[in-house]
Amino acid sequence: MAITFYNLSSEDGIKKLDEYLLSRSYISGYQASKDDLAVHAALAKPPSSKYVNVSRWYNHIEALLRISGVSAEGCGVTVEGSAVATPPAADTKAAAAAEDDDDDDVDLFGEETEEEKKAAEERAAAVKASGKKKESGKSSVLLDIKPWDDETDMKKLEEAVRSVKLDGLLWGASKLVPVGYGIKKLQIMMTIVDDLVSVDDLVEDYLTAEPANEYIQSCDIVAFNKI
Structure with missing residues (x-):
């Protein structure tokens, strides 16, 4: 499955990734995968704490990498403005085959589906509600x-x-x-x-x-x- 990224070394790219992760625990949903390692590898440095969703996700991946000892190298993802580790030949062929099928392409920052929008709205509402202060005495x-x-x-x-x-x-x-x-x-x-x-x-x-x-x-x- 081909994955398209904006330049994650730019402020705008990090901001869009933060919005994307508002309704997701990980890049591909609710379970860590190779996609998470690819995006992790594409980040030039740890994200600013003002990007709450990216920071949460980044810390989870960092913890998984420390525990498992797995390296993000070799995941292979090309980010606009910078190139990150080139994938092995086998993976390149698989990616090329996937790119031939437009229905399988995933644009992390493309238009959201109705389900994704609804999930994002529900999560944003929950965050807002949890942040409300109790009425003072x-x-x-x-x-x-x-x-x-x-x-x-x-x-x-x-x-x-x-x-x-x-x-x-x-x-x-x-x-x-x-x-x-x-x-x-x-x-x-x-x-x-x-x-x-x-x-x-x-x-x-x-x-x-x-x-x-x-x-x-x-x-x-x-x-x-x-x-």
Whole structure:
């Protein structure tokens, strides 16, 4: 069976091979064969990890070669732009006979059949589904925010707090609570997306850092509940 390859030393050739392997474990289907050794031999170097399907296939063939001790030399495949090991005479005759029959020719990068397209779509959908992140949990947090002294403008303090905008952070209700000697603290609720917002980082990097620390002396977590 004759097999046609694009130049696998080019980026475009590797990309097309990656698309071809999206719906296949090996070059000829679901079992390693001489075709895999031929394509392996045609690659000038290990593929980039960004080509997930080619890398997976390449690592499988590398492992098989190490275990079996079989060499890819002598598989004999001509790739556009480069020549790889010439096949033995017997194989050449067999290949020539196969090429006479157009129905037996296989173009790795030719048009896909309906079955191949369907398999590729199903595999792509499965990969996409497996890559989706699970929905992150949320938490409700109550903070005590203390001013420097009784002369701190509590209205501006609250404005400084609410001015902090982060993905996954939503400020809620608030109130002023007396703590003694004419000093009041701000109690404020917030809802956070756990994977996006760290309360410790929020306090350290925003609430007690410039410019908010002009009004805020310290912050304490009063309550932390998963929603």
